[in-house]
Amino acid sequence: MEKAKKVEIVIDSIHLNHLLEKLQKVGVSGYSVFKDVIGMGERGMMAGDELTDVFKNSYIFTLCDEETANKVVEAIRPILKKYGGICTVSDVLWVK
């Protein structure tokens, strides 16, 4: 097993593509996305039952080294500041 950083992001689905572009730009080579994530936050209930993606979140996670994780955080901070959402970084063991 190898030490790695796990970056988890929850963001409005409407901004998903924009966020994924940012991840790729800073060198993230792989990620997983759960679309249609529902929940409750500072912007109220994200019920996920709308015709648009306005009330729907997406969950993204990726594993990377510390340097890339820092780049990811800096790259997506303006998106989170402007549109809302959360991002956490944690230490994990990557089974290889």
Place this chain on the structure above:
Amino acid sequence: MSLDLLMQNILNPAVMMFFLGLFAAILKSPLDIPQPLPKLFSLYLLIAIGFHGGYELAKSGITGDVLKVLLLAMLMAILVPIYAFFILRIKFDVYNAAAIAATYGSISAVTFITASNFLNTLGVNYGGYMVAAMTLMESPAIVIGLILVSFFAVKSLNDDLNGNTSRFNLKEVLNESLLNPSVYILLGTLIIGFVTGEKGWKAVEPLFGNLFKGMLAFFLLDMGIVAGKRLVEIKKVGTFLIGFAVLLPVFNALVAIGLAKIFGLSKGDALMFTVLCASASYIAVPAAMRMSIPEANPSLYVTPALAITFPFNISFGIPLYYTVINNIWG
């Protein structure tokens, strides 16, 4: 408004399915339509209406009258969000006023489709170019909303993603305005319908013509559920916005009827034009507003359009507007 006309509209299967869905949500029935399906129905309806509009346009040809309707549509798509904005500024900040104004400046394709169903039942025709008018009216309000924000917002609360304070990311705005799915699919199928003409329409009619009313009823069932869930947020939007959600569409309708009369539109065209002006977007504009004006609260611009204006228009609005038109046109 004659009671017969009102009952005829409300007792239409599609409209009744909407209320079936609405009451399911209010009564907390677990009734649910699996999520990808409503999007499929929505696409189906847009394709059907676009294709049929293109076919009708091919039959009638592009005449001076068609261009007149398209110009009127553009005029209203620009005017409505501007005066709506100033009315909304009485109660809301610049961001929310602009986002709500943009929502009401744009149109609801499903209201248009329901009105088309209503006219079909009465045996009144309207021109296929009204679909082109609908497509033209989807986007200007988004751009007007952003222009209003850039004019009246003293200082942006957040820098944009590029680190400057410019409100406009031109690429993003154009992308949202012109390439949003409903505009793209409506315009695309309108062109396909126009190019392929009668032969093309006959080829797709079994799917996009014969099944239309059933699919509309299914889609409206889901719309009812979604609108019913939004109804719980009504208290949060306040009485001003509730009143606005009914009175602005009626005011827009009166302006539209006046213009339609002055410019000599037929009865069917006048109703469709009126419905376009009186409806509010709950699909294309909210998505664009969420992206471009994140400071605005989506509950304030989605809830009134979806839970008040849409049900009002499809139940009372359409027969009311038609009654006024019928009385004036004779």
